Amino acid sequence: MKIFKLFLIIFFIFPINSLKADNEILKNKITKNLRCLICQGQSVYDSDSEFANSLKIVVDSKIDEGLSEKQIYSYFQSKYGEWILYDPLFNRNTYFLWLLPLLIFFVGGAIIFNKFIKKP
């Protein structure tokens, strides 16, 4: 009977703990991608300012409400603008930013191909 009780306890507690741990991982991931507006240059995760602490509470409650990572980002973006996100979104203003490395890679690759591979 004792073993059965123990088994029951483990059975019920373990999934709750792992669920909480998953939420914690997601919360850390999100707060690392949010910029603290008070101590600029630090993420919300790293900052201990009043603003960052409140933001952490909001992230927690949004995760509990069942919002996805993307939905949480768009919530903060609607409040503070895109600058609050460390990862710039892929849109009209950031096409150049995202595509420039690819462009350089291909142009550089073409130059190398022309100079060293194609010639001999």
Added chain:
Amino acid sequence: MKNKLLPFSIVLIFITIFIIFYKGLQDTNLYTPEVKTNYEVPSVSVELFDSGKIVNTLEIFNTDKFYLLNIWSSWCVPCRQEHLILMDLIKNDNLKIIGINYKDTKKNAKKFLEELGNPYDKIIFDNDGTNAIEWGAYGVPESFLINKNKIIKKYIGPFSKESMEEIKLFIK
């Protein structure tokens, strides 16, 4: 032709980079969030400071009057100086001032109001600062001028004489 193209492109790239960095030097490195205007008041449940009652924000800003939502705290030094301006603004019949008491204790906030006067029609108690986030605020003091459930102007930092005059013009 090929020989000329390479140095020309390198020089062009350096000039472009130089211009981008030079322009960047002139920009401020302190970012202020976009100040949007003419957007709806966020609909959230809030706790009232005096009664502890939970109400929706839309119930607070439900008349045709102008509302000034002011985020304040007893520990905020600029709020003290701003408070005198609020006491002056409240003389206008067409304006109601709503406060958000930000990360404060009720005891300290009451003491602050007893000392400097209470210009607030209602005060929202924001113990953990999460309500201020709903408004897109990130510090104290910050204020929002509201009319017909729409935010028409946002003021970051304490009021100046100019902003006070501007509010007076708005509510005229």
